Amino acid sequence: MTSATADAVGARGTPGVPAGPAHPSEDRRWRQVDVRIRRLGARPDGLIEVLHTLQQLFGYLDDDALAYVSEALGVPPSQVMGVATFYSFFVLKPQGAHTCVVCTGTACYLNGAKAILRALREALGVEVGGTTADASLSLLGARCLGACSQAPAVVLDGEVHGKVLAEEITALVASHA
């Protein structure tokens, strides 16, 4: 972890609240992390909530971020890493600018999700969970998005596309990638 400048610490200092560990960088988003940590009482049970906040702010969880949370919440580093890697929602690497989530839940699987995945893998040249070489798009799988009535479902940048066909979605995704 890099050590923060005295300035950064001073800027965060709120009277009466013990200062957390030094920020890994001067990025202002760390202050938002601190706010979240303080709201949760800086207790170990807030770990998953804080990881959510971090991922939302930074897009992924790197070692600096995990080390910071470890110190701020008093959770051993190995445990923080254990938690971050247990849950498939957390990612430890930067993701592509766009995300494409293919549902592989039962309804979608029976309705052609396999063919969609195959087409996308071939068109993009990445495996599920991977990001294209130019970092433009990440291909992800999901276990049921709760949109089974639109099976097969694909979520492109947060927007649900229902009853998709392999060719259709590859073309659409290609226009994003």
Added chain:
Amino acid sequence: MPEPDDAPARARHHEPVLPEGPVRATANVCHAAGCLSLGSDLVFDRLCERVEASGTDDVGVRRVGCLGLCAQGPLVKVPEHDRLYAKVPAEPDELDQLVEQFRSGTGGLVVSEDPFFARQVKVVLRHCGSVDPEEVEDYVAKGGYAALRRAVTEMTPEEVVAEVTESGLRGRGGAGYPTGLKWATVAKSGEGGHKYVVCNADEGDPGAFMDRSVLESCPQQVLEGMAIAAYAVGANEGYVYVRAEYPLTVRRLNSAIRQAERAGLLGTAIADTSFSFHLEVRIGAGAFVCGEETALLASIEGRRGTPRPRPPYPAAAGLFGEPTLINNVETFASISAIIERGGRWYAAIGANKSRGTKVFALAGAVERTGLIEVPMGLSLRQIVFEIGGGVPGGHRCKAVQTGGPSGGCIPEELLDMPVDYESLVSAGSIMGSGGMIVMDETTCMVDVARYFMDFCREESCSRCVPCRAGTVQMHRLLDRICSGLATRADLERLERLAAMVQRASLCGLGQGAPSTVFSTLRYFKDEYLAHIDHRTCPAGVCEMAPFEMAGSGR
């Protein structure tokens, strides 16, 4: 989540149109996930604009939760004329015509005459599609929170538990444990110390979306059920554990909690009594096993979601070691009706040892997919054919899958079986949380078994050996069968392994993992043998590996 807790749950383009005077028609536009994904928010905005532009003052436009026929959205319901309009376009011209139909009560389908709705009995979903999911006032105006008021002002906690016990309600999260009994146990544990009420909204079964629809359509009803439970068991704090895959649910829940607190229906001094109940939302992070109650509690505590051996059960030592009541979304959503109308009324619905109604998410090879609520004891055939409209495309129904990865496939010849906890178990499946997937003859049952094994293998928490390593080996064996590389000895080994994993695993995930194998072997063994002996997939799904490889797979 860093966004302000009381932010409106959705960037609103338009306020609902609610005329002051008498109304001829109110367009209730579905704003649950299914219809939203089909663009119902745009339909809503445009409808508001068109109605305002037309100058009429007798047509209202509002947002409501799930209207049920999810596959045919965007849906609009006009309750004044008992009509439902499907696949509503967002084109202004077409909308103008539709507004005329709304006013005159023409077009669309007549809800009470339509078989999809006629067979249903709505208890859990009774406000679904009629209240605005984002306005607590609307829920209160429709009688919401009357049950909570009644419980905390007129009933003792013991009376509340007794009412729930009398209703015969059983947990809707899968196992069907009697809810009244669970409440009584938690009420008795831990003398006056801290207790928690937790709502399990993890809904991990692939192909199930009941809990999501309930929470997105009427979140207040679930919160009300939780508050009543808290009063009954003596808890003042609670959590709703929602999966991260449901961002809209999370937003609606957060906003619903803040609104209910402001209205004095949650938080401190509820309904001006000394009872207080504080609720928080916790977001899961993509682990199916966290639906298991001890794993869920570990996850709320910020740890890896690995189940632990029970006893102690959460009722004795749960969250942070304190007595904890855990129930499913639908269980909590059933409570207010039971308190309002009495346990006896509820117990009169249903069949055998399964009382009341059950919500199912009907999906797969069925004409009308969507969200339904039926009395327990209705037959699967009635659900699939009368409500669901049968199998589309001239195909034949082959099986119905219930219970998700721990469930099983019930073959067509058994569809006359009543849907209740015991019947489903005796047919080799389980009620589960309510996912119901219809399969036609284009589905290969061995492939289905492999699919669910793959699911369990990837979702194993890795703690115990039978599940962690056993699911991997079972998946390999199933994969060999699907590729035409297996022998009959492989099939025997699969069965032997499956028996061990079912009996020896620590939690329900591992114990349930082999169940699809067992049920498909019980009813569709010929399909397994066709793959093994003849290297053919009767459904034409599996691709056989080149013959040279046969036998050298080891």
Added chain:
Amino acid sequence: MSVVTLVIDGHDVAGQSGQSILSVAREHGIAIPTLCHLDGLSEVGACRLCMVEVRGARRPLAACVTEVQEHMEVTTTTDELTDYRRQIIELLFTERNHVCAVCIANRHCELQDLAKALGMTHFDLPALNPSAGVDASHERFGIDHNRCVLCTRCVRVCAEIEGAHTWDVRGRASEARVITDLGTPWGESPTCTSCGKCVQVCPTGALFEKGRAVAEGKERRPYVPFLVARNRRS
């Protein structure tokens, strides 16, 4: 604490309330196979080898985490239980890479002992052979993940006895591995005190002390209970 009487394998035995079936059985000289259990550490009930039949129970119960109850009737060995135990051992052998002949723990390995005790001679499930990796960055110790059975004894001894919590488990399903800190090479771990307790408690050759020849094997000292006693005194 009150005295509880029960029957194990036909013998009338007595234990304290709150005691596990495993502990009462062992006090009375009745052997039950275990792997994840270690006296002095918390129980996880993970290996499932200690399963026993309890009359009236719907399924076998793990003896290490099941408390004795008055009038309980326990059976520790049946054909079914033996078959399950053999399958579990087979799953462990095929999950990673356990070639005993070249392992430092050969003849000092609990997994090997269990296989022998259960009369196992061959496996018919295919070996999965993942290449799980080796970390030899620590100056005195090393870990060969190919021989790890994920019993988490190292995790527990480090957190519960040494208080360092250097170890934990990362990932899940077949990707699960024990890790030091953030996955930091062991030799660079800022939390490891190099006490060697994890190496001592590892039932296989996964954790080893450097510089010992294969033939010398791993030394075994049942010292965890003494550490527990010492911790309680201080």
